[in-house]
Amino acid sequence: MLELTGVSSGYGAVPVLHGVDLTITAGEVVTVLGANGAGKTTLARTISGLLPVKEGSIRLDGTDLTRKPLHRRAGRGVILVPEGRRLFGGLTVAQNIELGRIAAKGRQQDADAVGHLLDAFPKVRTLWDRQAGLLSGGEQQMVALARAAAGRPRVLLLDEPSLGLSPLLVDEVFAMVTFMARETGSAVLLIEQIVDGALAVADRGVVMAHGQIVAAGTASELSASPAVRQAYLGGAGLDEAAR
Numbered sequence: 001m002l003e004l005t006g007v008s009s010g011y012g013a014v015p016v017l018h019g020v021d022l023t024i025t026a027g028e029v030v031t032v033l034g035a036n037g038a039g040k041t042t043l044a045r046t047i048s049g050l051l052p053v054k055e056g057s058i059r060l061d062g063t064d065l066t067r068k069p070l071h072r073r074a075g076r077g078v079i080l081v082p083e084g085r086r087l088f089g090g091l092t093v094a095q096n097i098e099l100g101r102i103a104a105k106g107r108q109q110d111a112d113a114v115g116h117l118l119d120a121f122p123k124v125r126t127l128w129d130r131q132a133g134l135l136s137g138g139e140q141q142m143v144a145l146a147r148a149a150a151g152r153p154r155v156l157l158l159d160e161p162s163l164g165l166s167p168l169l170v171d172e173v174f175a176m177v178t179f180m181a182r183e184t185g186s187a188v189l190l191i192e193q194i195v196d197g198a199l200a201v202a203d204r205g206v207v208m209a210h211g212q213i214v215a216a217g218t219a220s221e222l223s224a225s226p227a228v229r230q231a232y233l234g235g236a237g238l239d240e241a242a243r
């Protein structure tokens with residue numbers, strides 16, 4: 001289980017997160033919603049170790065990760081897929097996936113396990129021998145997700161994975177999120193602008209504003225809450241807020 005207690009962080013002297021409490025259990029999808037600038041990306045960066053924790057603590061299965069650097073957290077299976085794609089452009093898709101697998105270290109999975117995993121990524125299979133840097137933006141996004149999955153994440157941090165994808169690939173992304181939680185037992189933190197889609201695959205959700213969690217509940221509670229829509233999702237219907 002991932003457990004954040006009173007976590008504050010920011011950029012240099014600029015505070016952004018203020019006392020965030022959040023838990024995600026293995027096999028659970030928690031979506032993080034909120035307006036632009038609410039602190040969602042900062043939260044993912046702080047959990048991954050890209051940003052230092054100023055106050056509070058981050059624990060994974062009881063182990064304190066608060067002061068552990070990014071590579072140590074990655075070694076323990078905390079894997080961030082940032083907004084935009086960060087592939088090795090000169091390598092093939094297969095080589096990128098292999099690097100993800102090797103990164104799993106102690107949680108190493110054999111090639112067969114990765115092969116099974118890739119059944120959940122039909123699009124990626126069709127791109128196997130292509131050079132990653134020459135793929136379309138949406139294709140690269142799918143490969144980035146598959147590479148993260150090959151690293152057998154205990155905690156998978158997804159920052160707007162559907163950004164720039166066509167509707168068909170968005171469906172594939174959400175299917176993959178469900179697969180990672182249910183089949184491989186990852187704890188998934190899903191930052192999304194497609195609110196309806198995120199709430200459809202999430203078990204729970206939190207709404208952030210000004211670096212704090214201002215609402216939390218099951219996905220169905222958040223979907224049904226007019227107060228949440230009104231206050232934090234732009235005062236619009238969920239469909240509209242997703243645009």
Ligand SMILES: Nc1ncnc2c1ncn2[C@@H]1O[C@H](COP(=O)(O)OP(=O)(O)OP(=O)(O)O)[C@@H](O)[C@H]1O
Nearest residue numbers: 011014016034035036037038039040041042043208
């Ligand atoms: N590198 C940075 N240096 C200083 N301030 C930053 C930096 N990155 C983000 N911020 C500030 O931190 C706050 C939260 O930004 P963050 O990117 O976490 O929001 P977000 O909820 O992910 O927004 P979006 O939905 O637009 O991606 C914003 O006020 C932003 O200006």
